[in-house]
Amino acid sequence: MTATPAHQPYSSPSVSYARAVRDTFALMGLPLVVALALPAVFAGGGTRRWFGGRADSQRAEAQAAKDAAAAAFYELDTAQRDLRISVETIHAVDDSPAARRAVDDFEALGRRIDEVSRRYIAAVDAHDLDRDDLEASAAVRARTELTGAKDELERVKRELDRFGEGLGPLLGKAETQLARLAPAVERARQALLAATRALDAVRESGLRADDLAARLAALSPELTRLNQGAGQHGVAPTLERAERVAREAETIRAEAERLPERAAEIDHRLVSLRTRAQALTTRAEQVQPILSELRRRFTVACWQDLQGVPELAAENVRQAEAKLAEARAARDGQRWADATALLSTVRALLNATDEAVSAAGDRLARLNAVQKDPQQEIERTRFAIRDAQRLAMAGRTTPDPRHARPLDDAVARLERAVASLEGGRHPDYWHFLTETEAVRQSVAGVVALIREERGHGAH
Structure with a gap:
């Protein structure tokens, strides 16, 4: 009309x-x-x-x-x-x-x-x-x-x-979006202002923060579009743009404010990891004497897999020190992301070295203990089997074959492991230890299955 x-x-x-x-x-x-x-x-x-x-x-x-x-x-x-x-x-x-x-x-x-x-x-x-x-x-x-x-x-x-x-629901939704528009645009502007101020404060402290500055500069065209208004770009796109700009600006502000702390944290990690690398170098030197004792007292199977530990430790420490030097250069260049990534690599190398060096000492300690008294390991494994058998029989007159069969296999496997220690001049104690550990893991799997089934039955 x-x-x-x-x-x-x-x-x-x-x-x-x-x-x-x-x-x-x-x-x-x-x-x-x-x-x-x-x-x-x-x-x-x-x-x-x-x-x-x-x-x-x-x-x-x-x-x-x-x-x-x-x-x-x-x-x-x-x-x-x-x-x-x-x-x-x-x-x-x-x-x-x-x-x-x-x-x-x-x-x-x-x-x-x-x-x-x-x-x-x-x-x-x-x-x-x-x-x-x-x-x-x-x-x-x-x-x-x-x-x-x-x-x-x-x-x-x-x-x-x-x-x-x-039209009620559609109109309500539209009016809600219109009501959100002006506050959302203002929040975006304030977030950009806060990010700019935080970046200025960081630069005054002597930190460049070039990557943060580049990210903030990339938001400038978005601010221009926000200032042009919803009449030119539409209400929904403007609202989405305002919320996104506010989120990104807030992230930049938070990272800028944390930058001095991050720099101090990187400095601390550089010192800490260098100290750890030096300590591992000293520990790695002790692996060779441990291997010598293992070779002298135990069969080849007990120490053969540890033969490469000294070389591995030396190589890992060498690589870690090289990465530390790169991390220091990245820190001096204020390339914070690069420095953090390099320090993570150093930590992984030192962790692997620590595990390898520790494995040699742990192997000797465990072999010494079982050689002195294998009965303790035997009783520990038998207890785990008996505990699982009691659980399998709880509330039953006969065990479920799905539970009884693996438990019977565990008993037989333990008996074979014990028998392997008898009659030989140099028993393979490492094989005995790995077998008893495998038996306990198998038994633990049966226990977990029983508890899961009974938990479902209770519901």
Whole structure:
């Protein structure tokens, strides 16, 4: 019913007569119902003759139908105008399928409104109720057509009202986004300002923070787009951009504020890891005597896998020291990410060296203990088996074969391991230790299975 600017894709075609009537009397400050009655006031210069009887009665009823249709037309026009604001709000903010469908539905309703409006205007134009010689039959036809036009206008108005009620969730979502827009943009600006100040403070302390400065500079085009506003870039993209800029700026600010602490932490790690590398060099020198004792007292199988430890330790320490030098250079160049990565490599090398060096000493200690008293290892393993057997029999008269079979296998495996210590001049104590450890692991697996099954049964 009302014209919409060309850039709005869902505008309805204008109805020239209705717009002319509305705009004219809007300027005059008169309601539409009065406006539609004005031609009757001016017709004939106020000298129209009035005839009594049935014709005037029908004329009055037709005029009442015309006034009612005019009121229905005005109400429909007002409702469409109000609803167009809601649809435009949704269209500006929401690009979801539901929102696009709502815009399309409003366009369809607009076309329907144009149709019934044209029929209403045609009915008004077709009947001059101010004619002196208006016949009763013509007044009846006018009343019928105008009443039909009013009914159509009211019917479309009800459709429009139902459509408006269905827009509630979409409109609420759109209004929420609009309410979030200004605060989100302001948060982004404040976050950028805070990041800039934190970066300036870091630079004043003598730290360059070039990577942080580059990341902050990369946000400058985004700030320009935020300043251009949602009118140019859309509400949803602007809101998303504002939230992203705020997050990234906050990250830069936090990293800038932590940079002095990070530099101090890297300095501490450089000293600590260098000290550890030196200590490992000393410890690695003790591996050779340990290997010599292992070779002298135990079979080859007990120490063969440790033969390469001295060379491995020396190589790892050499690499660690080279990486430490690189890390120091990165720290001096304030390449913080590179320094951190290099220190992590140094730590991994020293951890591997520590494990290898410790393995030789631990091997000798364990072999000494089992050679002196193998019974302790045997009893430890038997206890684990008996404990699992008791658990398997709890609440049962016979064990579940799935539990009993691996436990029986564990008993047999332990017996074979014990037997391997007897009758030989140089028993393979390392094989014995690895077998008992494997038996305990197998038993632990059975225990875990039993507890899992019973836990499920309890539920």
